[in-house]
Amino acid sequence: MTEILSLNNVTAGYGLITVLNDLSISLRSGEILAVLGANGCGKSTVLKTAMGLTRVTEGALTLEGQQITQMPAHERAARGLGYVPQNRNVFSDMTVMDNLRMGAFLRPKQFARELEEVFNLFPRIKERRNEKAGNLSGGERRMLSIGLTLLLKPKILLLDEPSSDLSPAMVDRVFQSICEIHETLSIPILLVEQNVNKALEISKRVCVLVRGRQALDAAASDIDTKHLHALFMDGGVRTS
Amino acid sequence: MAVDFVFSFQCPEYFVLQVTINSIIYASEIAVIAVGVSLCYSILRFANFAHIQLAIVGGYLAYSFATIPGLTLPLPLAVFLAAIATGLIAVLIDIIVFSRIRHISAEGKMIVSWGVALFIRSMLAAIYGGSAKVFDVPTEVIVCQGGIFTTLDITVVGVTLLLMVLLHVFLFRTRTGSALRALASNYELAVTRGIPGDRLIRLMWFLSGALAAIGGSLFAMQTRLQPSLDLVILLPVFAAVTIGGMSNVFGAVIGAIVLSFAQNFLIWIDFGSLFFGEPWHIPTQLRDYIAVLALLLVLLLKSSRAGGEKK
Secondary structure, eight states, X not given: OOEEEXXXXXXXXXXXXXXXXXXXXXXXXXXXXXXXXXXXXXXXXXXXXXXXXSEEEEEEEEETTEEOTTOOHHHHHHTTEEEEOSSSOSOTTSBHHXXXXXXXXXXXXXXXXXXXHHHHHOHHHHHTTTSBXXXXXXXHHHHHHHHHHHTTOOSXXXXXXXXXXXXXXXXXXXXXXXXXXXXXXXXXXXXXXXOHHHHHHHOSEEEEEETTEEEEEEEGGGOOHHHHHHHHHHOOOOOO | OHHHHHHHHHSHHHXXXXXXXXXXXXXXXXXXXXXXXXXXXXXXXXXXXXXXHHHHHHHHHHHHHHHSTTTOOOHHHHHHHHHHHHHHHHHHHHHHTGGGGTTSOHXXXXXXXXXXXXXXXXXHHHHHOSSOBOOXXXXXXXXXXXXXXXXXXXXXXXXXHHHHHHHHHHHHHSHHHHHHHHHHHOHHHHHTTTOOHHHHHHHHHHHHHHHHHHHHHHHHHHSOBOTTHHHHHHHHHHHHHHHHOTTOHHHHHHHHHHHHHHHHHHHHSOHHHHHTSSOOOOOGGGXXXXXXXXXXXXXXXXXXXXXXXXX
């Protein structure tokens, strides 16, 4: 499998604060890579860095072999990076339809056709298409957020904690949708997740972060959950 | 006309009509400028005080285009060209100043905008001098059902209405306008959808600069053009924007209407007869203090609501 997105020895953060330290992660074609770790270890920052929303001080990022380290976020989106943030993931004061139109900002001509695909995947969103996105429930927002990212026709999905703040039933539905997207559209996914069991269920490979550094990179099937919990609890850097 | 004017003072219903007319005209003058402040705030999240100076720049440019010997363009064309030129000046200010301080706090940007405003004010005084310039606008007085207004007043209200409709169509019916709304709603999400944030911010600067120029020209036509006109515009514009909700573009229009009606009606009401038996009105010189009061009230209400939510 070829590497499609790579962070090579990246040090990055916000303003003067450094969050990621000399981190190297690569996403291969056809896989779901789960990035796990305790709160504040820099999981979300990995996705933001991939998307160009942080300040990279060292290292390099490549997308399909091309350097994107200095590329602005909107150009990365045009190159195929589809980012679904954990919070503030919809345009709250715009309608669901306007949100979806913004999802298709780069591909307005294909909007009508591809909108149906999104509605097929998330029928609930179709029902609420004329509502303000700010009035949607947490689960509906998450679906809308994934839907408007799919309208970009991304080559890679960057999903930031899709299960956070959702009811168990809604978590199941969202993860089911993620699996469907991965299988039917063959999109590699870089998944940041707090729900370890769910992440291990759907991912092929797992990367664990401790204080912004990589502590573990292994196949999901090889993961020893006790070892994983130890990494989460004591924050020590270990290798499998 | 004089008879009608006296008549309107004597009959409350005519006076109400006149105060309403005056309020609509004043609200129109404020609204065009206030909308630009809101447009900027909605995306960049800071109150740009230099916007008022852009309105004055627009007024001076329109005056220059209309009066410089050899140029003397018709007034509508002069205002149109001034709007484009001021829009470009706003973009230039962004390139030179504001684009370099995007990362700093809103308070920091606001202080820098004061600096930019003072710089523009000094430049205007140096170029045009401090004496007042008067637009030569042919206007006629119209008396209708006891209400008095001028053809210029009709133009001011008409232009404002037209601009608001055009702005609404642009923001809500075009792809670029929707993208601007998306940036205002959630900048980070918008750029990750492929919306070119920096390019659209420049467009926003152009639009707000152009609106400021038209608003400033209309204001100057109704009064006089001089560098100190900014002091007359500043308070009502920022009061209107605050009342309407800083980041709500069309809320600024509502704010302008509310403020204008409040100012005109509070001055009209005979508080003396109501409470003490002797006639007494709020002096018209205190008109601006009503704007300050409205501003304070809205800020107090907002802060108390924010405090309540925090609890």
